[in-house]
Amino acid sequence: MRLRDRLARALGLERFLVGEGPQPGPVELHRRRVYILPSRTGLGFALLLALLLLGATNYGNSLGFMLTFLLFGMAWAAMHHTYRNLVRLRVQAGTAAPVFAGSPARFLVELDDATGTARHALRLRLPDGDPVTVDVAGRDRAILSRPTTRRGWVALGRFTIDTVYPLGLFRAWAHVDLGQRCLVFPRPAPPGGPPPPGTARSDRAGAAGRDGDDFSGFRAYQPGDPPRHVYWKGVARAYGLLTKQFGGDVREELWLDWDQVPESEIEARLSRLCRWALETEAAGLAFGLRLPGATVEPGHGEAHLERCLTELALFRAGETGR
Amino acid sequence: MRTAELYPRLLAGMVLVGAPLALHQPPWLSLGWLLIVLLPWWRLSRGRTLPGPWLRVPLAIAGLLAVLATYGGVHGRDPGVALLTTMIALKLLELRSLRDLYVTVFLGYFLVMANLLYSQEPPMAAYLLLSVLVLTATLVAANRGPARVALRDELRLGGKLLLQGLPIMLILFFLFPRIEGPLWHMPEERDQAVTGIGEEMSPGDISRLVQDDSVAFRVTFDGAVPPPAERYWRGPVMWFTNGRRWRAGTLPGTRGGFRGLGDPIHYDVTLEPNRQRWLFALDLPVDIPDGARLTDDFQVQVDNPVNERRRYRAASVTEYLAPGLSPAQRRSGLQLPGVVSPRVRELALDWRAKAADDRAVVDLALAHFREQPFVYTLEPPRLPGDPIDGFLFETRRGFCEHFATSFTVLMRLAGIPTRVVTGYQGGQMNPFGGYLIVRQSDAHAWTEVWLPGRGWTRVDPTAAVAPERVERSIDAGAGLGSDGAVQFRGLGGSFGVSLGEQLQLLIDNVYAQWDLWVLGYGAARQLEVLSQLGLGIESWRDITLALAIAIGLLLPLIGWSILRSPGRTRDPAARLYRRFCDRLARRGLPRADHEPPCRFAERVAAARPDLAGAVGHITALYVGLRYAPATRAGDLAALRRAVRAFRA
Numbered sequence: 001m002r003l004r005d006r007l008a009r010a011l012g013l014e015r016f017l018v019g020e021g022p023q024p025g026p027v028e029l030h031r032r033r034v035y036i037l038p039s040r041t042g043l044g045f046a047l048l049l050a051l052l053l054l055g056a057t058n059y060g061n062s063l064g065f066m067l068t069f070l071l072f073g074m075a076w077a078a079m080h081h082t083y084r085n086l087v088r089l090r091v092q093a094g095t096a097a098p099v100f101a102g103s104p105a106r107f108l109v110e111l112d113d114a115t116g117t118a119r120h121a122l123r124l125r126l127p128d129g130d131p132v133t134v135d136v137a138g139r140d141r142a143i144l145s146r147p148t149t150r151r152g153w154v155a156l157g158r159f160t161i162d163t164v165y166p167l168g169l170f171r172a173w174a175h176v177d178l179g180q181r182c183l184v185f186p187r188p189a190p191p192g193g194p195p196p197p198g199t200a201r202s203d204r205a206g207a208a209g210r211d212g213d214d215f216s217g218f219r220a221y222q223p224g225d226p227p228r229h230v231y232w233k234g235v236a237r238a239y240g241l242l243t244k245q246f247g248g249d250v251r252e253e254l255w256l257d258w259d260q261v262p263e264s265e266i267e268a269r270l271s272r273l274c275r276w277a278l279e280t281e282a283a284g285l286a287f288g289l290r291l292p293g294a295t296v297e298p299g300h301g302e303a304h305l306e307r308c309l310t311e312l313a314l315f316r317a318g319e320t321g322r
Numbered sequence: 323m324r325t326a327e328l329y330p331r332l333l334a335g336m337v338l339v340g341a342p343l344a345l346h347q348p349p350w351l352s353l354g355w356l357l358i359v360l361l362p363w364w365r366l367s368r369g370r371t372l373p374g375p376w377l378r379v380p381l382a383i384a385g386l387l388a389v390l391a392t393y394g395g396v397h398g399r400d401p402g403v404a405l406l407t408t409m410i411a412l413k414l415l416e417l418r419s420l421r422d423l424y425v426t427v428f429l430g431y432f433l434v435m436a437n438l439l440y441s442q443e444p445p446m447a448a449y450l451l452l453s454v455l456v457l458t459a460t461l462v463a464a465n466r467g468p469a470r471v472a473l474r475d476e477l478r479l480g481g482k483l484l485l486q487g488l489p490i491m492l493i494l495f496f497l498f499p500r501i502e503g504p505l506w507h508m509p510e511e512r513d514q515a516v517t518g519i520g521e522e523m524s525p526g527d528i529s530r531l532v533q534d535d536s537v538a539f540r541v542t543f544d545g546a547v548p549p550p551a552e553r554y555w556r557g558p559v560m561w562f563t564n565g566r567r568w569r570a571g572t573l574p575g576t577r578g579g580f581r582g583l584g585d586p587i588h589y590d591v592t593l594e595p596n597r598q599r600w601l602f603a604l605d606l607p608v609d610i611p612d613g614a615r616l617t618d619d620f621q622v623q624v625d626n627p628v629n630e631r632r633r634y635r636a637a638s639v640t641e642y643l644a645p646g647l648s649p650a651q652r653r654s655g656l657q658l659p660g661v662v663s664p665r666v667r668e669l670a671l672d673w674r675a676k677a678a679d680d681r682a683v684v685d686l687a688l689a690h691f692r693e694q695p696f697v698y699t700l701e702p703p704r705l706p707g708d709p710i711d712g713f714l715f716e717t718r719r720g721f722c723e724h725f726a727t728s729f730t731v732l733m734r735l736a737g738i739p740t741r742v743v744t745g746y747q748g749g750q751m752n753p754f755g756g757y758l759i760v761r762q763s764d765a766h767a768w769t770e771v772w773l774p775g776r777g778w779t780r781v782d783p784t785a786a787v788a789p790e791r792v793e794r795s796i797d798a799g800a801g802l803g804s805d806g807a808v809q810f811r812g813l814g815g816s817f818g819v820s821l822g823e824q825l826q827l828l829i830d831n832v833y834a835q836w837d838l839w840v841l842g843y844g845a846a847r848q849l850e851v852l853s854q855l856g857l858g859i860e861s862w863r864d865i866t867l868a869l870a871i872a873i874g875l876l877l878p879l880i881g882w883s884i885l886r887s888p889g890r891t892r893d894p895a896a897r898l899y900r901r902f903c904d905r906l907a908r909r910g911l912p913r914a915d916h917e918p919p920c921r922f923a924e925r926v927a928a929a930r931p932d933l934a935g936a937v938g939h940i941t942a943l944y945v946g947l948r949y950a951p952a953t954r955a956g957d958l959a960a961l962r963r964a965v966r967a968f969r970a
Contacts, residue, residue, distance in 0.1 A: 062844070
């Protein structure tokens, strides 16, 4: 825990500095959640007003007083515009597509103006990240990125939405934690390593077992294939026409096995398995995954690949980044 | 770079603010300013970067030296403002980050203040308000989000912010406790030569002054306005002469036995700065403002020259007995120039011999002016020798000071204590503001003679020659008549006044109210105005309390009204839908903020089945435009038509 957070807790200022804990679901930034203080520019502006007031008093300059007071009134109005720009904004967690370790995790944050008020120049910022600026008219989204180094779950954690619009004299902010998390797959081992064992074998045995009971994979549709073997879901996913193959006893099974990985260190092994899974999938072969304590039956397709990668990501891991 | 995009806007704003200062600054500064502003504009418009410190540092040193060389220092208004503008110009060469932009805009606001030190007239105020708007819009532009916003919208938001600040400004302006006088000493500005009545007078001084149409002071009377012939505004009283020059001064005297006949006239004067130590008051003042001094010859004097517009209240009587005459006053009232020509002396002694008493001598002298061919003219011939003799016997053409001074010398020769009084006579009523305008062109000189039993009595020899003078004002702008005689204005009031002159009076009224309510609203006036409200405000403590209450109520009110009004949304569909909801709200069917459009439509349809069709149509269009992934091009126009046609 950072020193600031610890101090905040000690002083009972948690909500002010840290915000509330993780809240899944849409969060509306109600009045008690939005804070506002003069920005550094605003303090400079206050100094300007003081100097103008001093000058007006010294020269007995009536319009100088007017100028000073007009600018004060303007700043007062601007403060409420700044506050209104943020308050009652509805924030909701969007999706966060899984990534491979090393590439940034991209979290979608959905923003909804909730009151029909256009919001300008809202800045979303992670404690240690660069701000992302968005305008919100109706419903918009912002993408917050967080670098990843390790596989497993990475949480977005607390981020800050703030705004200085329209004049930059005041900063209104709210801390939000939507409990969003993103799955991080192991970083694939560099290409060019040893191929997955068993890929050398072709699927010549497949033809024999074409009419068996167990699904063994896909192949391109050939006229004459029975319609119930056509993979219709694949049509909808724009894979083209595929025919499901079913093998008999001599089923061709490609297993990506923990014990067959040449590397010895855990993360290196997972990286290697990750690379193999990607290559096998790319080659259009069905494969299964066997890890100590977890097995994924052989399969094919995007969902299958993702399932395998998820197993790899979460292998013997609690959640990281939290 | 964002700042590069904002730069032309910022430069335009700064040029707008800085331009009027060119009137008050040496040409090198204005020219250099323009060059420095153009340089970065030129470079950035070609996508190049700004020059580095190798240019800024030498320029800063050169600017400082140039200011020092021009003004001989940096203390005071002019060099201070020159230094400020120089440094701002150099700041413009340094615009890199958003922070530099903020600093520059703030310096721009400061330049507005610098402008106000030179002029606070209504046109300048309007101009500077526009500049403030442009600067504020630049701040808005600097803070906007990624979406492109039209300049018009930025100006609109800037204007909105200023408008919302306006009530706060007014409350603070009227209730913020003002402090009298400067906080620190400032060197006096000597650059403005101010014309007006002075403490010395030579023939020709007043006729020169009469060419000047500027306002000397304005007067508001409590009751009826005295007739033109009684409007003698008393200024310096001249006792001493060397024959050509006349000089004012105070003598040990007495006002003993003074008695006003008739009710005193109360009035407020707003005196324009004249750098003199006199306040002008209607003849003769009986009640004078605090801090002023009434001398024994009824001059109202102040310790410090009137360098700023000054408002004061006084009371006067136009009929009176003023018998006080001290030995010193008698001696000075009979003092003669070193040289008096024999025929002047002869003329006076002749009247003395003919007349039974002093009063008769005065009448004979006035008759002389009336019957002899004297001409009242603005352009009297020069009098190189003895001016009294030359005027009375040679040229016989003169202005009021010629008549007054020669009359005085003649009376003194006849043994009657006499003094010259200078000031203003007459004035023009402004029907729009109900006040009297006294201009420099109303400058006048008259005399007072001391008559036994009656005391000091006003005699205006000019009136004997040109009776119109005391009835009307001189129209200096109209030039001279065919014989060189003076042209007069029409009688006061709107009757017989030309359209142009009416317009002039209207503008003068605007300026007068501006002076009264804006420029003249200082510590004294603030207390005066606030105490008249009847709220028991008697001191600056009360003012502070009133301010605290008023601002404590106003500030939250403004904030509340901003927070409850939804901001302008860019989405035209949302705007149209909001208008539709407003119409329904007026019919008692408000939409709750959290209510989805479809559910709202259901509720409305249940409450008003007759509207169900239109509401359903509008809601469907709106939901389609807002939430459907792709919308047809005609939908927005259809929504606009439907909302326009919708009558709840």
